Amino acid sequence: MAMDTKNVIETRGLKKTFLDFWRRPTVEAVKSLDLTVRQGEVFGLLGPNGSGKSTTIKMLLGLLHPTGGELRVLGARPDDMRAKARIGYLPEVSHLHPFLTPRETLRYYASLFGMTRVEAAKRTEELLAMVDLAQASDRAVGRFSKGMARRVGLAQALVNAPELLVLDEPTSGLDPIGCREVKDLVRILAKTGVTVLMTSHLLADVEDVCDRVAILDGGVLRAEGKIAELLRQPDAVRFLIEGLDDEAAESLRLELEARAGRRVRQDYPAMSLETFFLQVVAKEGRARDFALAPFLARPAAGQREGGTCAEA
Amino acid sequence: MVAFMTAQLTKTAGLRRTLRQLAAIAGTTVTESIQQPVAFLILLSAVLMTLLVPVFQFHRFSEDGRLARDSGLSCMLVFGLALAAGTAGRSVAEEIARGTAAAVIGKPVARATFLLAKWLGVLGVVALFWCGVTAATLVSERCSAHFLTRGDFTGYAADPVTLLLAFAGTGIALATAAVRHYMWRRRFGVSAFLGVMASQVLVAAVSGFYNRFGQLYPLVGEAACEGCGGGHAHGAARLVFYHPELNLRVLPVALLVLFALAVFSALATALATRLQTGAALAVCATALLFGLAGDSLWAVAPLLSVRGLAAGLLPDVQHFWLCDAIARGGQVAWRYVAEAGVYALTCCALFLTVGCAVFRERDLG
Numbered sequence: 001m002a003m004d005t006k007n008v009i010e011t012r013g014l015k016k017t018f019l020d021f022w023r024r025p026t027v028e029a030v031k032s033l034d035l036t037v038r039q040g041e042v043f044g045l046l047g048p049n050g051s052g053k054s055t056t057i058k059m060l061l062g063l064l065h066p067t068g069g070e071l072r073v074l075g076a077r078p079d080d081m082r083a084k085a086r087i088g089y090l091p092e093v094s095h096l097h098p099f100l101t102p103r104e105t106l107r108y109y110a111s112l113f114g115m116t117r118v119e120a121a122k123r124t125e126e127l128l129a130m131v132d133l134a135q136a137s138d139r140a141v142g143r144f145s146k147g148m149a150r151r152v153g154l155a156q157a158l159v160n161a162p163e164l165l166v167l168d169e170p171t172s173g174l175d176p177i178g179c180r181e182v183k184d185l186v187r188i189l190a191k192t193g194v195t196v197l198m199t200s201h202l203l204a205d206v207e208d209v210c211d212r213v214a215i216l217d218g219g220v221l222r223a224e225g226k227i228a229e230l231l232r233q234p235d236a237v238r239f240l241i242e243g244l245d246d247e248a249a250e251s252l253r254l255e256l257e258a259r260a261g262r263r264v265r266q267d268y269p270a271m272s273l274e275t276f277f278l279q280v281v282a283k284e285g286r287a288r289d290f291a292l293a294p295f296l297a298r299p300a301a302g303q304r305e306g307g308t309c310a311e312a
Numbered sequence: 313m314v315a316f317m318t319a320q321l322t323k324t325a326g327l328r329r330t331l332r333q334l335a336a337i338a339g340t341t342v343t344e345s346i347q348q349p350v351a352f353l354i355l356l357s358a359v360l361m362t363l364l365v366p367v368f369q370f371h372r373f374s375e376d377g378r379l380a381r382d383s384g385l386s387c388m389l390v391f392g393l394a395l396a397a398g399t400a401g402r403s404v405a406e407e408i409a410r411g412t413a414a415a416v417i418g419k420p421v422a423r424a425t426f427l428l429a430k431w432l433g434v435l436g437v438v439a440l441f442w443c444g445v446t447a448a449t450l451v452s453e454r455c456s457a458h459f460l461t462r463g464d465f466t467g468y469a470a471d472p473v474t475l476l477l478a479f480a481g482t483g484i485a486l487a488t489a490a491v492r493h494y495m496w497r498r499r500f501g502v503s504a505f506l507g508v509m510a511s512q513v514l515v516a517a518v519s520g521f522y523n524r525f526g527q528l529y530p531l532v533g534e535a536a537c538e539g540c541g542g543g544h545a546h547g548a549a550r551l552v553f554y555h556p557e558l559n560l561r562v563l564p565v566a567l568l569v570l571f572a573l574a575v576f577s578a579l580a581t582a583l584a585t586r587l588q589t590g591a592a593l594a595v596c597a598t599a600l601l602f603g604l605a606g607d608s609l610w611a612v613a614p615l616l617s618v619r620g621l622a623a624g625l626l627p628d629v630q631h632f633w634l635c636d637a638i639a640r641g642g643q644v645a646w647r648y649v650a651e652a653g654v655y656a657l658t659c660c661a662l663f664l665t666v667g668c669a670v671f672r673e674r675d676l677g
Contacts, residue, residue: 018675054677058414058675058676058677061414061417061418062417062418063414063417063418063675063676063677064675064676064677065673065675081326081420081422082420084418084419084420085419085420087418089415089418089419091411091414091415091418091677093411095410095411095412095414095415096412096415097340097344097412099343099344099347099499099501100340100343100344104340104343108336108340109419111332111333111335111336112332112333112336112337112416112419112420112421113329113419113420114325114328114329114332114333114420115332138497139497140499156415160419
């Protein structure tokens with residue numbers, strides 16, 4: 001079957017069956033998966049444990065060999081070195097050399113892309129500043145907290161300025177500020193044309209950043225599409241009005257009910273816990289001075305403050 | 313023409329990138345491996361066991377030097393084998409299990425490049441170990457009692473000064489590593505490993521500034537080195553400024569042991585793509601035993617037989633174990649060393665090719 005070369009990731013009937021020592025099939029992890037990820041989009045791969053998300057990602061990276069079907073990444077086979085040089089990968093657990101410092105780790109990964117010492121050093125310092133680890137850059141990674149190790153992992157995924165960024169549980173182990181920062185980073189990268197494929201158990205994170213999602217279960221694709229389309233309730237409309245007192249809101253609700261001839265529900269939307277937490281930390285002056293701070297001013301998707309919401 | 317030049321430039325850039333990858337992965341493997349406490353303990357054990365031989369020699373029969381030399385070379389082979397297998401297991405099998413290998417292979421790194429770089433890294437660690445134990449062996453042989461006949465002395469003379477320096481050097485290396493770790497947070501394992509290795513090389517070099525009676529040079533040649541066992545001609549009276557009373561005929565023999573360790577490093581690296589450290593070590597130890605006994609086990613076996621096949625596949629360690637050749641003033645020819653090097657390289661290439669083929673099919677992650 002011909003594949004569209006404009007798609008960054010394209011699979012057709014992709015299968016993966018794990019075999020035992022005697023090469024007998026044990027687990028059918030992915031069953032005939034058809035998936036397309038287009039350039040510049042943020043694509044979320046969701047599913048419960050054992051649904052085949054990580055297996056799919058590892059096949060995309062050439063770490064696992066597919067049992068059947070077709071697979072193209074950046075228009076090439078997954079083991080093509082030129083294609084791999086354009087991919088950044090953050091594994092589910094940050095598998096780093098425990099005795100190396102973040103600086104040594106990033107220089108190491110930079111050299112794997114063929115960078116010279118000077119280039120690697122320059123890129124390393126940029127990334128250390130970006131993930132806010134410049135102060136801890138001479139401590140062994142093995143002594144880092146999970147969140148700090150995750151930051152090093154994220155930096156190594158960006159060391160080659162990738163066209164395709166594959167993030168396996170990117171916010172795992174991060175505090176709310178770190179999560180927010182990663183999500184903002186993903187959106188910024190997407191705006192610059194980077195395609196992002198991410199998996200996460202935290203559905204709110206996926207909802208915040210992804211353009212499209214696919215839901216896997218038992219190795220089978222159960223649903224795929226734009227988040228707005230998948231989550232839309234076609235028979236309901238919501239209005240958001242700011243600065244309305246209770247009395248005016250109640251009279252408006254009654255008016256709407258009379259006009260529509262249906263029941264109108266009124267509520268007061270709350271900000272997300274994440275937004276509240278970030279506000280508290282900012283008031284206490286304990287917010288970190290991130291390299292990404294200029295980008296954090298942009299309100300997160302779905303953020304609603306100080307308004308009355310009516311749903312019909 | 314343009315297409316040809318583009319192709320050549322691409323090839324050159326690809327080669328340069330592969331070389332950088334090899335250097336980076338091998339270098340990281342060396343740093344990570346010598347940081348491990350077990351690597352340092354293996355080096356320390358081998359050095360101390362070699363240096364302790366002259367201390368516990370009771371039966372002389374003029375064989376003290378040989379005993380020290382053989383013990384040092386044996387320690388080099390046995391401890392070196394454990395170090396090679398352990399390092400390969402940690403840097404390949406454990407990295408595959410932990411996912412570190414997947415993180416590297418996820419980059420534009422070919423699996424064959426990864427495996428070759430890992431072998432080079434293991435070889436680097438083994439080479440550092442070899443430097444330290446070779447120096448300790450030379451020192452140990454010098455410190456053993458030698459029968460001397462000089463104008464003012466006839467009898468057995470040991471060299472307690474150099475022995476004391478060798479032990480003190482080891483202690484200073486450990487103390488320095490501890491201070492560096494405490495004061496500047498430098499890696500203790502790396503400092504201690506390199507320090508112990510360097511201390512032995514330094515002591516071997518410094519011992520050339522005095523004779524075995526502790527007399528500093530310059531001395532007249534006759535007094536300086538009579539009966540030193542260095543395998544050189546003692547001419548008429550002359551002024552000696554620097555005379556290392558080291559048996560340098562040990563060097564080609566030690567180099568052959570390094571070749572054997574390179575072969576076992578390749579075997580262990582290839583095995584580690586499928587087996588855990590303990591299993592790889594067990595297979596290497598078995599290969600060593602059969603390799604040492606190869607002459608008697610299948611020397612006369614026909615080529616097309618099980619024994620003949622075993623003889624062809626297993627490395628013949630006897631080619632690399634020539635301690636007896638220098639027992640009575642003999643010398644190992646450098647031509648033989650070169651030929652043994654080619655044989656070792658062939659064995660390494662064979663094991664690594666099989667390892668690459670196995671690793672290529674392996675699922676990672």
